[in-house]
Amino acid sequence: MLDQSEVIRYNRQLIIPDFGEEGQRKLKESHVVIVGMGGLGCASATYLTVAGVGHITIVDFDTVELPDLNRQILYWEEDIGERKVIAAQRELSRLNHLVQITPIFTKVTEDNALGIINGAQVVVDGLDNSATRLVVNSACIKQRIPYIYGGVSRLRGMITTIIPGQTPCLACFRPEGAGGLGVLGVTPAIIASLQALEAIKLLIGHSPALAGKLLLFNGDDIKFRVYDIKKNKNCPVCSPTALRQ
Amino acid sequence: MPGFSELIIVVNPTQEVTREGMLSIVMPWLYAPWPYVREKGIIETELDGDTLRALLMELSARYKAANVDFQPINPTTNDLDFDYDVLVNGKNYITLAHGLDTKLKDGDEVKLKMLWRWDG
Numbered sequence: 001m002l003d004q005s006e007v008i009r010y011n012r013q014l015i016i017p018d019f020g021e022e023g024q025r026k027l028k029e030s031h032v033v034i035v036g037m038g039g040l041g042c043a044s045a046t047y048l049t050v051a052g053v054g055h056i057t058i059v060d061f062d063t064v065e066l067p068d069l070n071r072q073i074l075y076w077e078e079d080i081g082e083r084k085v086i087a088a089q090r091e092l093s094r095l096n097h098l099v100q101i102t103p104i105f106t107k108v109t110e111d112n113a114l115g116i117i118n119g120a121q122v123v124v125d126g127l128d129n130s131a132t133r134l135v136v137n138s139a140c141i142k143q144r145i146p147y148i149y150g151g152v153s154r155l156r157g158m159i160t161t162i163i164p165g166q167t168p169c170l171a172c173f174r175p176e177g178a179g180g181l182g183v184l185g186v187t188p189a190i191i192a193s194l195q196a197l198e199a200i201k202l203l204i205g206h207s208p209a210l211a212g213k214l215l216l217f218n219g220d221d222i223k224f225r226v227y228d229i230k231k232n233k234n235c236p237v238c239s240p241t242a243l244r245q
Numbered sequence: 246m247p248g249f250s251e252l253i254i255v256v257n258p259t260q261e262v263t264r265e266g267m268l269s270i271v272m273p274w275l276y277a278p279w280p281y282v283r284e285k286g287i288i289e290t291e292l293d294g295d296t297l298r299a300l301l302m303e304l305s306a307r308y309k310a311a312n313v314d315f316q317p318i319n320p321t322t323n324d325l326d327f328d329y330d331v332l333v334n335g336k337n338y339i340t341l342a343h344g345l346d347t348k349l350k351d352g353d354e355v356k357l358k359m360l361w362r363w364d365g
Contacts, residue, residue: 038365128365151362156327158362176330177360188365216328220321225314227274 001025006098010052023204024052028098030203031055033120035108035136037062037084039071039188040150040195041126046074047196048124049092053203055100056092059116060084060126061107071185108132113139122199123147126192129179134237137162137170141238146208148198150191153181155219157191160229161198161208164238168212172232187219277311297331297338298345300355317357318345332356 002024007014010024030053034041037060048056064072064079064087072084079087085103092101108116108127113135117123123140125148127133133149140147140162147162149170162169194215198208216225236242301317308315319326325345331338333347334354341347349355 036365040365126365128363130361130363133363151364153362153364154327156362173361175361176358177363179363181364183364218328220319220327223314227313 002028006052009096009098013051018206019204026204027052027200028054030121031057031119032122032124032199032203033057033059033117034124034126035059035116035132036126036128037072037074037088038068038126038128039183039185040152040192041124042072042074042088043189043192044124044126044150044196044199045088045092046095047193048199049096049099049101051196051200052096053099053200055102057102057104057116057120058085058088058092059104059106059108060088061105071183071188073185073189108135110135110138114143117143117145120145122202124195124199125149125151130175130177134170138237140164141169141243146202148195148208148210150188150195152183152187152191153179155184155187157187157217157219158214159191159194159198159210159217160214161202161210163208163211166211168229168231169235169238171237172229172235184219187217190217190219274313277313278307295348296343296345297333297347297349297355300349301325301331301345301357328360330358330360332358 002021006024013019014021014024032048032053032055034045034056037045037058041058041060045056045058062084064075064082064084066080068075069077074088074091075084083105085105089101089103092099104116106112117136117139123136123145125133125136127136137147137149141164144164146164148159149162150159151157161167198210201208212229214227214229216227218225231238233239298318305316305318317326317329317331318324325331325338332355333341333349338344338347
């Protein structure tokens with residue numbers, strides 16, 4: 001049930017056909033985990049918070065540094081040196097005090113990944129390296145929690161929505177590519193906004209548009225290319241053989 | 246090729262392009278210009294020119310004709326697009342004396358990879 005202040009606060013999305021009060025109530029009862037609170041995580045957390053997701057867990061092991069400020073929009077100059085998850089929790093709570101924000105200051109590893117994502121309806125990718133993404137991907141497949149991969153560099157970005165048992169997972173592709181190539185701030189904002197949209201659709205029971213599809217964003221020519229993708233029958237993580245082990 | 250994340254192409258004397266080494270098809274659009282490839286596993290095409298650039302341009306044109314927007318050569322820079330990497334016989338094209346204009350010869354192995362994004 002939504003109270004009067006919530007009906008007023010969320011009015012602009014409550015009047016969207018197929019969303020309405022039921023959609024808002026589902027968001028309110030949801031728990032999302034955002035792993036990584038950099039450029040992607042800051043933007044997706046912002047939109048999920050203002051949309052009214054009931055509980056958001058934010059995970060990061062880092063502190064705010066000056067080079068973060070070109071894209072990590074939840075942090076201010078006075079936050080430099082502070083733990084990102086604490087600074088982000090403060091700002092997100094200022095945006096919407098109705099949302100429970102749980103900060104976890106830790107590095108995601110194979111040992112703790114399952115515990116971190118436990119209880120979430122959706123895990124949103126805000127990481128900055130392939131190794132940790134593959135750890136989270138594997139944990140999400142094991143726990144059967146949807147994982148919305150997003151990655152960026154320079155003016156390019158990618159996103160796919162991974163539904164365990166239905167769509168390819170990240171490991172299906174044996175993905176390659178370097179990190180640390182530089183990022184323009186608007187690129188993660190674009191990709192993270194799409195991640196938040198996919199998360200909201202999943203949470204309210206709508207079909208995610210990027211399940212079984214890979215979206216490539218090119219900021220140079222402002223093109224969105226969307227390709228169909230299929231599961232790798234020999235995937236080391238999500239194939240039936242791998243899951244039996 | 247985009248996706249799996251690589252397609253190994255062998256240019257042989259009869260101008261055939263052969264797909265090898267894929268464990269399963271995860272990018273069905275990859276075969277859009279050549280539906281018969283699903284059965285045969287061999288792409289047959291003729292190249293306009295004999296360079297790496299010609300091969301990539303040809304592939305792009307074939308995909309475009311099949312309504313797949315695949316553009317490994319960036320039209321602005323006229324170089325390999327930032328989303329891809331290409332190797333000839335295991336060597337990155339950047340290390341080759343003539344780069345994308347390297348002439349291909351019979352038996353050459355061209356590997357085109359899509360690069361994933363890992364920053365955040």
